[in-house]
Amino acid sequence: MLLTPEIVPGLVATGASARVDQQVKPSFSVGDKIRVRNYNPATHTRLPGYLRGKLGVVEADYGVFAFPDTHAHGLGEKPQHCYSVKFTAVEVWGETASTRDTLRVDLFDDYMVPE
Amino acid sequence: MNGIHDLGGMHGLGPISPEKNEPVFHEEWEKRAFRLFASTFVFAGYTIDEFRHAIEKLEPAHYLESSYYEHWLHAFEETLSKRGIVTREELDARVAKLKKEDH
Amino acid sequence: MPKPHIAAPESDAAIRVRALESILAEKGLIDPKAIDALVDTYENKVGPRNGAKVVARAWVDPAYKERLLKDATAAIKEFGFSGLQGEDMVVVENTPEVHNLVVCTLCSCYPWPTLGLPPVWYKAAPYRARAMSDPRGVLQEFGTELDEKVEVRTWDTTAELRYLVLPERPAGTEKLSEDELAALVTRDSMIGVAKVNSSAA
Numbered sequence: 001m002l003l004t005p006e007i008v009p010g011l012v013a014t015g016a017s018a019r020v021d022q023q024v025k026p027s028f029s030v031g032d033k034i035r036v037r038n039y040n041p042a043t044h045t046r047l048p049g050y051l052r053g054k055l056g057v058v059e060a061d062y063g064v065f066a067f068p069d070t071h072a073h074g075l076g077e078k079p080q081h082c083y084s085v086k087f088t089a090v091e092v093w094g095e096t097a098s099t100r101d102t103l104r105v106d107l108f109d110d111y112m113v114p115e
Numbered sequence: 116m117n118g119i120h121d122l123g124g125m126h127g128l129g130p131i132s133p134e135k136n137e138p139v140f141h142e143e144w145e146k147r148a149f150r151l152f153a154s155t156f157v158f159a160g161y162t163i164d165e166f167r168h169a170i171e172k173l174e175p176a177h178y179l180e181s182s183y184y185e186h187w188l189h190a191f192e193e194t195l196s197k198r199g200i201v202t203r204e205e206l207d208a209r210v211a212k213l214k215k216e217d218h
Numbered sequence: 219m220p221k222p223h224i225a226a227p228e229s230d231a232a233i234r235v236r237a238l239e240s241i242l243a244e245k246g247l248i249d250p251k252a253i254d255a256l257v258d259t260y261e262n263k264v265g266p267r268n269g270a271k272v273v274a275r276a277w278v279d280p281a282y283k284e285r286l287l288k289d290a291t292a293a294i295k296e297f298g299f300s301g302l303q304g305e306d307m308v309v310v311e312n313t314p315e316v317h318n319l320v321v322c323t324l325c326s327c328y329p330w331p332t333l334g335l336p337p338v339w340y341k342a343a344p345y346r347a348r349a350m351s352d353p354r355g356v357l358q359e360f361g362t363e364l365d366e367k368v369e370v371r372t373w374d375t376t377a378e379l380r381y382l383v384l385p386e387r388p389a390g391t392e393k394l395s396e397d398e399l400a401a402l403v404t405r406d407s408m409i410g411v412a413k414v415n416s417s418a419a
Contacts, residue, residue, distance in 0.1 A: 003154040008255040017305035018378035042116050044168040046376045048323050050124040072164035082377045093351055101370040106377035123323035125347040131359050133339040139261045144232035150253035158247050167325055183341045185231050201241050209237035
């Protein structure tokens, strides 16, 4: 399909959401304690290394989205829940970090295990 | 992948140095690179995830030394050549031709 | 005798872009007019003034603020701002107890419909490396000091949600109109590296 001038405004205004309109059972609920998996794929992932193995709490469930780790490689959308997860600065960066500050990261269901 | 792009927490990368009142595009070629993204997504059918991964695979030192739109350019060349839409040979030949015309 | 003007040699990247563009155009795969429209949209039409309008409305209209915090995508769309890189929005509110900061450590994800295209510093390695691990140091570099008692919450845009900070309304602005308030709201305050001042600098 060719991108023509007529298409541009609509494309800009609508975009391309990664949400998938499918019912998928979430593994986690808001308030759950989780541990980030020790997951080190050589392929695409949206799990930042600094979170591996860390303990967090699920703060929000954003719904079902395409999973980048498979989608990047033509392996399908593997739709799953994406959550906002809270980590304390001390948990992630160690004892010298602020005892008050927190990190909030969007994590896919597959990145976590229950703690 | 545990690549160079996974920067969270890294030390030693220097000050942030924000530019005051910076323009949206610093060079003409950046505009050309920017405007290619929507067109190529639309006809080539690759996902933003694939595009990002192409950038992640840049040689690490080059990733840090090159500018943002150079990353995009690399991703276009990578994803389009992977699909056989444009070949590396075609690109190299055209670059050589344009360089000759400039002189 | 004046020196002859010697134009700077075209950079490697510039030639490569021209090469790619010319090949795609020859193959009929790109329409030059369509791609010009894209540049015009993001250079001139979409920018932080959009987000500033959203912030000002939230400051003056408590019901709007509630809608914004509950379903940011829909509330932002009330202004006609929507779409590319803002399909799924989340607005996070600064309060006297909480200061929010947004980053994309892995690349450069940013809410285009409300803030336009991101500045170079947001996409570059230093900010991406330090925002999550040293947010107070980052804020200091921008001249923003925070009380020890404030919780700094740093959001890493790792998925397709896009974050916008709702900065605190500065004191002494009670008499300002919505437009005047919007004029105070800076891009940097909606990323979270700065606060809003009661007079535009």
